[in-house]
Amino acid sequence: MWRLVQNTVLGTAILGCFLPQTVFGITLGQTDDFSDGTSAGWIKPATSPPATASGGPAGAGDLYLENSSTGYFGPDSRMAFLNRTQWTGNYLAEGIDEIDIDLANVGSSDLDIRIALSNTTGPASTWYASETAFHLPADGLWRSASFGLTDSDLSIVSGAGSDPLVTVLESVLEFRIVSAAQAPNFRADAIAGTLGVDNITAGAMCDFNADFACDLADINLMYGEGNLVTGVSVTAANSQFDLDNDSLINKQDITDWLLRAATVNGYASSYMAGDADGLNSVSPTPRDVDLGDYNALATHFDPSAVSAPHPWEHGNSDGDSDIDLTDYNTLAVNFVPSGYGVRVVPEPASPIMCLLASIGWLMIRGRGVENHF
Ligand SMILES: [Ca+2]
Ligand SMILES: [Ca+2]
Ligand SMILES: [Ca+2]
Numbered sequence: 001m002w003r004l005v006q007n008t009v010l011g012t013a014i015l016g017c018f019l020p021q022t023v024f025g026i027t028l029g030q031t032d033d034f035s036d037g038t039s040a041g042w043i044k045p046a047t048s049p050p051a052t053a054s055g056g057p058a059g060a061g062d063l064y065l066e067n068s069s070t071g072y073f074g075p076d077s078r079m080a081f082l083n084r085t086q087w088t089g090n091y092l093a094e095g096i097d098e099i100d101i102d103l104a105n106v107g108s109s110d111l112d113i114r115i116a117l118s119n120t121t122g123p124a125s126t127w128y129a130s131e132t133a134f135h136l137p138a139d140g141l142w143r144s145a146s147f148g149l150t151d152s153d154l155s156i157v158s159g160a161g162s163d164p165l166v167t168v169l170e171s172v173l174e175f176r177i178v179s180a181a182q183a184p185n186f187r188a189d190a191i192a193g194t195l196g197v198d199n200i201t202a203g204a205m206c207d208f209n210a211d212f213a214c215d216l217a218d219i220n221l222m223y224g225e226g227n228l229v230t231g232v233s234v235t236a237a238n239s240q241f242d243l244d245n246d247s248l249i250n251k252q253d254i255t256d257w258l259l260r261a262a263t264v265n266g267y268a269s270s271y272m273a274g275d276a277d278g279l280n281s282v283s284p285t286p287r288d289v290d291l292g293d294y295n296a297l298a299t300h301f302d303p304s305a306v307s308a309p310h311p312w313e314h315g316n317s318d319g320d321s322d323i324d325l326t327d328y329n330t331l332a333v334n335f336v337p338s339g340y341g342v343r344v345v346p347e348p349a350s351p352i353m354c355l356l357a358s359i360g361w362l363m364i365r366g367r368g369v370e371n372h373f
């Protein structure tokens with residue numbers, strides 16, 4: 001009996017090593033480019049999936065997905081298609097807060113594209129949809145659209161009050177691309193149209209150089225926009241840096257970036273201002289504000305900004321042109337040489353536990369053979 005229980009426990013532990021740790025597959029940076037000629041899991045439940053066509057944003061030979069709708073009655077009347085496979089899962093854990101899609105309207109009616117997400121499937125579910133549609137004139141030109149996944153980007157359009165947005169983003173089960181002109185909606189308009197989509201990409205707002213990492217290079221790109229203490233006005237060319245959407249790139253955007261980047265990199269708390277050498281670290285690497293950070297600041301101390309520009313790693317935590325007492329005081333207030341944001345992550349199926357369980361299993365199996373039960 002003891003052996004039965006022990007064998008069962010160990011057997012279960014070993015089995016756990018070989019089962020997928022997550023059921024669904026959303027990952028930061030994943031892209032559907034339709035280059036294999038399939039619809040890549042995008043479907044229309046009542047009819048055939050949309051088909052690929054040639055002539056995407058990269059030109060002749062670049063395959064894209066083309067979805068048509070009739071505008072009349074029946075299953076093909078509405079401009080919508082959806083995914084219940086690789087676009088499901090935990091968007092928050094992956095740090096995904098932006099979906100980028102190349103779009104072309106190859107039909108004859110203007111379209112207004114939104115994304116919609118639910119943590120269950122079907123019309124009775126909680127649905128969030130893009131607050132603002134991406135207007136797509138019927139001119140056949142390819143355009144790059146970004147759809148945010150934050151509270152200010154998405155509105156609840158069904159199941160109001162049942163699940164907050166974070167709950168849905170932690171377990172997305174259906175992802176839709178729809179055309180809905182009048183208001184946020186997970187249901188598409190009945191409209192005669194033909195929509196081309198390509199390069200559907202899961203991105204992060206804190207990634208400014210499109211390498212699907214949020215690190216030192218990105219915050220320094222934000223610094224390159226100008227003096228972030230006085231603030232920089234937003235234009236069409238630099239709007240990606242305005243993370244809080246107040247039309248000014250300033251201190252609050254640095255604060256937002258430090259939190260978003262830490263989330264993408266697996267930390268439960270923000271990077272701290274003053275951590276001059278810490279922004280390229282990824283969880284579980286410890287973070288600190290220590291003498292190393294102080295030395296970086298002291299080495300580059302430049303209150304008159306004679307040697308400007310000063311990037312983050314010089315100890316310039318406020319994003320202006322100097323390294324001065326303000327930067328020093330921030331570092332001093334945040335000084336924590338023992339490390340910050342430390343948390344213990346239980347890993348029941350870690351490789352070491354799997355190895356130990358396997359060894360225990362083999363020992364018991366071996367003894368069982370030897371004793372002939
Ligand atoms: Ca393509
Ligand atoms: Ca980046
Ligand atoms: Ca540090």
Ligand SMILES: [Ca+2]
Pocket residue numbers: 316317318319320321322323324326327
């Ligand atoms: Ca400064």
